[in-house]
Amino acid sequence: MKITIRMLSIAAIILWIVILFFSVTAVYSVMNLGIDAGEVQMLPSGNGIAFSLPFAITNNGYYELADLNLTTCVTDPDGKVLDLTETFVPSIPRGSNVDATHTISVDLDSILSMNYVSLLLNDSSFNVEILAGLNFARAIPVQLSTNTTIPWGAPFAHFSIGAISVSLHNSTHVKATMPVSFENHAVIDITGTLKVEVYNDSNERVASGTASIDAPSQQRYVDSILVYARQQDASKLTSSGKMHLIFETPVFVVEWWEQYG
Numbered sequence: 001m002k003i004t005i006r007m008l009s010i011a012a013i014i015l016w017i018v019i020l021f022f023s024v025t026a027v028y029s030v031m032n033l034g035i036d037a038g039e040v041q042m043l044p045s046g047n048g049i050a051f052s053l054p055f056a057i058t059n060n061g062y063y064e065l066a067d068l069n070l071t072t073c074v075t076d077p078d079g080k081v082l083d084l085t086e087t088f089v090p091s092i093p094r095g096s097n098v099d100a101t102h103t104i105s106v107d108l109d110s111i112l113s114m115n116y117v118s119l120l121l122n123d124s125s126f127n128v129e130i131l132a133g134l135n136f137a138r139a140i141p142v143q144l145s146t147n148t149t150i151p152w153g154a155p156f157a158h159f160s161i162g163a164i165s166v167s168l169h170n171s172t173h174v175k176a177t178m179p180v181s182f183e184n185h186a187v188i189d190i191t192g193t194l195k196v197e198v199y200n201d202s203n204e205r206v207a208s209g210t211a212s213i214d215a216p217s218q219q220r221y222v223d224s225i226l227v228y229a230r231q232q233d234a235s236k237l238t239s240s241g242k243m244h245l246i247f248e249t250p251v252f253v254v255e256w257w258e259q260y261g
Contacts, residue, residue: 040150042187048107049187051150057089058097065092066135070102073129074150082106082126104128104150108252117256120156123185125149153185155215161260164198166237174234176207178260181222182215190215192249198227200238201261207237213247 038054059065068089074082087102106126111119118124128150133143162179169175176198184190191214198207209227229237240261247254 042151042153044188045105045107048105048111051104051106053102053104054099055102056097056099057092059092059094062094063136064094064138066090066138068092068098068134069132071131072102072104073131074104074106075127075129077124077127079127082111116254119152119154120254120256121154121159123154123157124152126152153187153218155184155186155188155190157183157185159258161243161258164237164239164260166234169228172231173228174231174237176227176229176237178225178227179222180211180225181220183220184215184217187217189217190221192247194225195246195248196225196227197244197246198229198237198241198260199244200236200241202236202238203242204236206233 036056036058038056041052043050043052055070057065057068070087071085073084076082083104083106085102085104087100089098089100092098126149128148129145130148131143131145133141135141159182160180162181165177167175167177178196192212194211194213196209196211197205200206207227207229209225211223211225213221215221238261240259243258243260245256245258
């Protein structure tokens with residue numbers, strides 16, 4: 001009986017030594033875990049915009065890191081889910097490092113299903129919930145979560161229409177010149193056709209026209225758009241009113257209203 005108790009005591013001591021050793025080496029391993037996150041890059045993608053996050057993990061500890069899972073959930077300011085992306089790294093052996101890239105894609109269909117007029121004209125941000133999990137030494141699961149935001153650059157930021165000037169075009173029509181300016185804060189170039197319908201202060205449609213728009217990313221666009229009205233409607237071109245703007249590309253069509261005058 002005494003031998004049995006003594007053996008159990010020795011086993012308990014050995015177990016505590018193992019636990020203590022594992023705890024010390026585990027803490028050391030965590031302290032020597034190198035995590036390097038690169039700069040987030042916004043890039044144009046086939047169907048919208050991609051946010052690319054490169055990261056590197058160096059395992060200088062004593063144990064293998066397994067089943068690394070990085071999940072991001074992107075939502076708009078109203079909480080609607082725009083993207084759910086997962087990056088999985090099966091194993092990072094001790095003494096090694098892994099380079100990976102987590103890519104978040106936000107497609108145009110998701111953006112256009114939102115209140116896109118505000119996103120066309122105003123810079124904003126999307127909310128990102130980040131969940132990271134891994135298996136430490138294939139024995140201890142660890143999970144971390146945090147929240148951040150990613151910026152959204154409006155393609156027609158600070159859109160402005162100047163005063164309309166009217167002149168004779170030909171024997172049947174007059175020509176109205178409208179100064180237009182905006183800043184393309186998006187990561188993609190804005191190229192397409194802008195259709196303009198002019199409504200006077202009595203809400204009568206009195207003129208229309210089209211213009212080709214080519215605004216490189218991160219550049220300011222300044223030009224004049226010409227619209228035409230019949231001579232008998234020239235007097236209806238008031239100094240203030242509103243415009244129906246329709247921007248068309250081979251990929252999408254968006255429209256909004258702007259006041260002028």
